[in-house]
Amino acid sequence: MTSVLLDPVPGLGPDLDEARKCLAQVFGFPGFRGVQDQVVARALAGRSTLAVMPTGAGKSLTYQLPAVMLEGTCVVVSPLIALMHDQLRSATANGIRAAALTSVDTDREVTIDRFRAGELDLLYVAPERASQPHFRELLSKAPLSLFAIDEAHCVSEWGHDFRPDYRLMRPLMDAFPQVPRLALTATADRHTRADILEQLGIPADGLIVAGFDRPNIQYRIAPRDNPQRQILRFIADNPGPGVVYAPTRAQVEKLAEQLGAQLGAEGRRVLPYHAGLPAHVRAANQEAFVSSEDMVIVATVAFGMGIDKPDVRFVAHAGLPKSIEGYYQETGRAGRDGDPSVALMLWGADDFARARQRLAEVDETRRQGERTRLDALAGLVETTACRRAVLLRHFGENPPATCGNCDNCLEPPALTDATELARKLLSAVYRTGQSYGLGHLEKVLTGQADERVRARGHDELSVFGIVGPDQAPLLKALSRALLARGTLTATEHGGLALAGDARAILKGEQTVELALPPVRERGGSKRRGKTAGAGAALNPVGDPLFEALRALRRAIASEANVPPYVVFHDAVLREMAASRPRTLADLAAIGGVGTRKRDAYGQRFLEEIARH
DSSP, X not given: OOOOOOOXXXXXXXXXXXXXXXXXXXXXXXXXXXXXXXXXXXXXXXXXXXXXXXXXXXXXXXXXXXXXXXXXXXXXXXXXXXXXXXXXXXXXHTTOOEEEEOTTOSOHHHHHHHHHTTOOSEEEEOHHHHTSHHHHHHHTTSOEEEEEESSGGGGOTTSTTOOGGGGGHHHXXXXXXTSOEEEEESOOOHHHHHHXXXXXXXXXXXXXXXXXXXXTEEEEEEEOSOHHHHHHHHHHHSOSOEEEEOSSHHHHHHHHHHHHHHHGGGTOOEEEEXXXXXHHHHHHHHHHHHHOSSOEEEEOTTSSTTOOOTTOOEEEESSOOSOHHHHHHHHTTSOTTSSOEEEEEEEOHHHHHHHHHHGGGSOHHHHHHHXXXXXXXXXXXXXXXXXXXXXXXXXXXXXXXXXXXXXXXXXXXXXXXXXXXXXXXXXXXXXXXXXXXXXXXXXXXXXOOOHHHHHTTGGGSTTTTOSOTTTGGGHHHHHHHHHHHTSEEEOTTSOEEEOTTHHHHHTTSSOXXXXXXXXXXXXXXXXXXXXXXXXXTTSOTTOHHHHHHHHHHHHHHHHHTSOHHHHOOHHXXXXXXXXXXXXXXXXXXXXXXXXXXXXXXXXXXHHHHHTO
């Protein structure tokens, strides 16, 4: 098989000065962000790279810009059709020649002809198609500029979304050794990064890590007591589009119905999304959300990886995520436009109990890695210190001790030394035979000799009645914390048993610090945990010009059959409302207004501004 290939020579390709001009002309950005320039420079020089960049840091630009500048087509391997189509719309809106080969695209022959004729900058394809011999044969028919492997953590068994077909990408790329490779991911710890480099044949010196911090996301974590009420209050505090994740399909349906009944009366739409819905319903609900400016979607984690929606203002987890990597990726779907956003996680001790029980079902070769991930998630939930610092340290960073934008930093919890109470609870667990739940243990510890306690002789134990009324209210919070950290574990029948560091605590070798539960105020609300509205001060709501620009954007988006954000982000409209440009040149000076968009929409926006 012969192939028509470029011969990229380091140092002889387009330079960064040319790239900056192209960046301004095509994308409307005055300069690169973060490590974008480093990644783009390597791609232009023909060097293979693994770029670890947080969601919202502009990963897609690092291959779209070289694709425009280099001769030939950039082949983008992406795991989900929805993700490809979202990126396809955005690329096309910027004047980039792009197409996809997927099972739902009906213009395959046209796309293949355009590729062979050299008329495509970008060709999106799923790994399942890319691994087929006929696709390799197709790639030999035209020049290639770059291989871009999106969501590259899927190639690693250490990654949280392992996809076996990603393992077949290296043989494909090895068939075109002169074409550089760019692997992109937002979620890869040190071990996963090393595995990606090996699996995709990228040299170790090709690793660029931008950091994992998303400073615009406010992290909040709270015990789950009434999730419907808690999430309703959270949504009310956070206008704009948002995602609520629930652990199961049944919980998605129930929560969507409950939230919809309340929010629908206020004019805010709520729809469900999970793999059990008919395909056309899933597609319609997803499209409605992508195009919305204030909708809430309740979903399982099947929803999200394929969504390139930049203006999601909040993400709420109604239950425990599967891993700290999953939590980072799912919360990272908020605030991709850089504007303030909020992530809320509600958790219960039973979440950790079930998760630890599931570890026994995991293949032995992966069990320790899964246990480490669960312990990391427990550390994030249990900490009374900065949430962001815990999260970033998990990914190998050395962050400041405080961030100023998580619940523990904004509203430091009241702490108490619960070591003595923990020893009493653990002693009661041990002396009652490690088979009773917290309700029974509370009765024993507080001296409530009901029929069940007396029948088992637990009123005769040394731990009977050793917890006074001042400490009793802390038992539920303490048991939840001990379950999260693995000091206690749930038995098959719902009892509690000793585990982890229980022996060290009982022997006085380890202390236990506990965040005091929030104080309930009149009306059932809690003093701690009110979220700062992410969208409350974002946009100049009530400004007639801003509202008019949003209305015009909606009209243009409807005409073009694209989501409003594809036309312009909210940040661009804010800048228009503030600076009130009078000419197309003034408009082009606003970040995010590239040549294509200026020519396509600019005059209409100028006319709207002139009317105000």
